[in-house]
Amino acid sequence: MPDRAQPILDVQGLKTVFQTRGGEVHAVNNVSFDLAPGELLGVVGESGSGKSVTMMSLLGLLPSPPADVRDGTVMFQGRDLLKLDLRELRRVRGGEVGFVFQDPMTSLNPVFNVGMQIMEPLRKHMGMSKKAAAARAQELLELVGIPDAKQRLLDYPHQFSGGMRQRVMIAIALACDPKVLIADEPTTALDVTIQAQILELMKDLRDKLGMAVIWITHDLGVIAGIADRVIVMYGGQVVEHAPVRELFANPAHPYTRALLKTIPKIHGAREKRLTIIEGQPPILNAHPTACPFLDRCDVAMPVCARKNPQRFEVNAHHDAACFHADPLEVAHAG
Amino acid sequence: MLDNSAKPLVSVRDLKMHFPIHAGFLRRRVGEVRAVDGVTFDVIEGETLGLVGESGCGKSTCGRAVLRLYDITSGQIMIDGRDIGSVKQRNLRTMRPIMQMVFQDPQASLNSRMTVEAIIREPLDEHTTLSDAEKREKVGELMDAVGLNRRFAKRYPHAFSGGQRQRIGIARALALNPKFIVCDEPIAALDVSIQAQVVNLLEDLQEQFGLTYLFISHDLSMVRHIATRVAVMYLGKIVELAPREALYAAPLHPYTQALLSAVPDPDPEMAAAKQRIVLQGDVPSPANPPDGCNFCTRCPQVMDICRRIDPEYREVQPGRWAACHLHNDMSPAEVADEINAAQTAG
Numbered sequence: 001m002p003d004r005a006q007p008i009l010d011v012q013g014l015k016t017v018f019q020t021r022g023g024e025v026h027a028v029n030n031v032s033f034d035l036a037p038g039e040l041l042g043v044v045g046e047s048g049s050g051k052s053v054t055m056m057s058l059l060g061l062l063p064s065p066p067a068d069v070r071d072g073t074v075m076f077q078g079r080d081l082l083k084l085d086l087r088e089l090r091r092v093r094g095g096e097v098g099f100v101f102q103d104p105m106t107s108l109n110p111v112f113n114v115g116m117q118i119m120e121p122l123r124k125h126m127g128m129s130k131k132a133a134a135a136r137a138q139e140l141l142e143l144v145g146i147p148d149a150k151q152r153l154l155d156y157p158h159q160f161s162g163g164m165r166q167r168v169m170i171a172i173a174l175a176c177d178p179k180v181l182i183a184d185e186p187t188t189a190l191d192v193t194i195q196a197q198i199l200e201l202m203k204d205l206r207d208k209l210g211m212a213v214i215w216i217t218h219d220l221g222v223i224a225g226i227a228d229r230v231i232v233m234y235g236g237q238v239v240e241h242a243p244v245r246e247l248f249a250n251p252a253h254p255y256t257r258a259l260l261k262t263i264p265k266i267h268g269a270r271e272k273r274l275t276i277i278e279g280q281p282p283i284l285n286a287h288p289t290a291c292p293f294l295d296r297c298d299v300a301m302p303v304c305a306r307k308n309p310q311r312f313e314v315n316a317h318h319d320a321a322c323f324h325a326d327p328l329e330v331a332h333a334g
Numbered sequence: 335m336l337d338n339s340a341k342p343l344v345s346v347r348d349l350k351m352h353f354p355i356h357a358g359f360l361r362r363r364v365g366e367v368r369a370v371d372g373v374t375f376d377v378i379e380g381e382t383l384g385l386v387g388e389s390g391c392g393k394s395t396c397g398r399a400v401l402r403l404y405d406i407t408s409g410q411i412m413i414d415g416r417d418i419g420s421v422k423q424r425n426l427r428t429m430r431p432i433m434q435m436v437f438q439d440p441q442a443s444l445n446s447r448m449t450v451e452a453i454i455r456e457p458l459d460e461h462t463t464l465s466d467a468e469k470r471e472k473v474g475e476l477m478d479a480v481g482l483n484r485r486f487a488k489r490y491p492h493a494f495s496g497g498q499r500q501r502i503g504i505a506r507a508l509a510l511n512p513k514f515i516v517c518d519e520p521i522a523a524l525d526v527s528i529q530a531q532v533v534n535l536l537e538d539l540q541e542q543f544g545l546t547y548l549f550i551s552h553d554l555s556m557v558r559h560i561a562t563r564v565a566v567m568y569l570g571k572i573v574e575l576a577p578r579e580a581l582y583a584a585p586l587h588p589y590t591q592a593l594l595s596a597v598p599d600p601d602p603e604m605a606a607a608k609q610r611i612v613l614q615g616d617v618p619s620p621a622n623p624p625d626g627c628n629f630c631t632r633c634p635q636v637m638d639i640c641r642r643i644d645p646e647y648r649e650v651q652p653g654r655w656a657a658c659h660l661h662n663d664m665s666p667a668e669v670a671d672e673i674n675a676a677q678t679a680g
Contacts, residue, residue: 161616225606262529264555
């Protein structure tokens with residue numbers, strides 16, 4: 001287990017609100033988590049749960065307006081990223097923190113060859129000469145397993161397949177030896193056999209380069225195979241946080257439990273009927289005054305409608321935002 | 335051909351769907367994309383046949399071709415005793431009510447300027463002579479059947495969530511009491527917690543109306559849940575077809591084995607213990623498939639013969655079909671003969 005006493009990234013009380021014509025949307029609400037050096041943190045949630053917006057908020061990647069990062073601190077190497085000006089932020093983005101996005105086609109520039117795109121951060125952040133950058137770009141392509149790297153540097157994104165394009169994206173993100181790599185659904189657009197290749201590659205690179213990784217996904221199967229620790233997001237909040245084995249063995253939040261039950265298994269006994277989570281995810285148009293999972297929860301209590309639960313400790317490494325995990329409520333109900 | 339007691343509702347024989355490639359100043363035909371290249375299968379009445387494969391393998395094209403949304407290149411298609419394959423498009427119209435489709439993207443497949451009622455009612459307007467009141471009642475019944483509130487009949491698609499939109503698409507497909515529905519990735523665009531709702535609905539409707547499904551999906555776990563039998567496609571061909579349990583427990587074709595081993599397991603203990611077969615490289619282009627077996631460029635168990643002779647798709651065990659030389663009972667002498675024959679021919 002990586003050392004969590006000295007986190008490389010420490011996010012506390014992050015709150016992001018979007019101003020829309022229909023009023024405010026509270027997309028990220030009081031999100032806190034930390035990341036240890038060399039650790040792989042999985043972030044799971046459905047669309048609209050706030051997982052991508054959280055990560056974009058960290059690096060000021062959301063256009064403002066409509067986005068407004070209203071509260072919180074993001075401590076990275078002794079600095080609060082939310083307080084940095086644009087020039088300082090640019091040095092962090094793509095430098096000490098790398099980003100891999102979901103769709104490799106739209107995040108690569110179609111009119112430049114991939115060599116140029118890998119060399120850009122090297123020249124900007126590391127001040128390398130053209131020659132040195134070209135040599136390093138070739139190394140990087142080899143590192144992510146693209147055969148015939150020297151030739152492929154001259155190719156344009158459309159000449160690569162989806163899996164290869166995602167490898168190029170990873171090469172760009174790794175260019176400046178980031179301490180933290182944020183990967184936002186990097187395998188969602190890929191087929192399962194290609195996804196398996198990328199997952200193996202990421203595990204390999206993490207071991208080789210020792211960076212910390214935040215891996216955002218909606219796929220619990222991917223999380224189970226790759227993460228050390230997991231946070232589960234729902235309705236803009238962290239509802240559960242635990243080491244990966246603990247989360248799958250003893251999920252404490254009703255949402256996590258339901259989510260684990262709804263996905264059909266590829267091995268073992270086949271369920272006659274899928275368990276479903278009734279209803280829809282919440283609309284985040286106001287500051288939540290109740291538990292966001294209230295309407296869909298099968299074990300809701302009166303208190304869940306009155307207050308939004310904070311994260312209660314299940315054990316030293318595991319917490320859940322559910323009144324069923326609150327010792328006071330349990331004592332009271334018992 | 336599969337089980338003599340069970341009657342196939344749909345039977346497809348050697349279906350080919352090739353799309354021409356035109357290039358150059360004169361737009362001459364320079365080749366073709368063999369999206370579906372000789373596919374044979376039956377769908378038994380009342381069953382769900384799962385059709386799985388990765389993007390570009392031709393599974394969606396296959397589903398659309400079976401309903402003659404394309405003019406097929408060659409092959410036979412029989413649905414409910416009628417020859418669908420060779421009928422002219424304009425004569426197909428009267429046959430449409432028995433075969434319907436649910437599309438992948440509920441956003442794109444619903445007209446945003448029509449109310450839910452108008453969308454579900456359109457097939458009734460086209461194909462039936464019901465009175466206005468009868469149609470309205472039928473639309474109401476369909477909305478009940480798919481779990482949509484009748485009060486929302488006058489709303490437009492944008493007012494509904496993804497899962498609800500997919501329910502509208504399903505209601506429209508059911509309007510003419512079809513026997514056979516092609517579901518083309520009906521849950522791919524939906525969130526995990528909503529996917530289960532739609533799958534359960536499809537299962538309920540199948541029971542209630544005696545429907546037969548061709549369920550096209552890339553989600554192998556979900557297909558294991560919903561399908562009776564499963565066909566696996568790779569580069570325009572079915573490489574394996576088997577009853578669900580047999581396929582998942584003991585896949586015969588190396589591609590099926592690799593595909594199943596690549597599915598991430600939502601269980602950290604299993605994931606850690608699992609020996610994954612990671613395929614190297616990418617799928618070849620269907621415009622330029624390799625010689626011999628289509629999978630020979632990536633197959634971990636490739637043999638000499640695979641690069642020369644395309645394996646025959648045959649019943650290797652009762653009810654189990656595969657196209658692979660590993661499951662060929664030819665003697666080594668016969669194999670040598672075949673190789674020689676191919677060499678002289680080539």
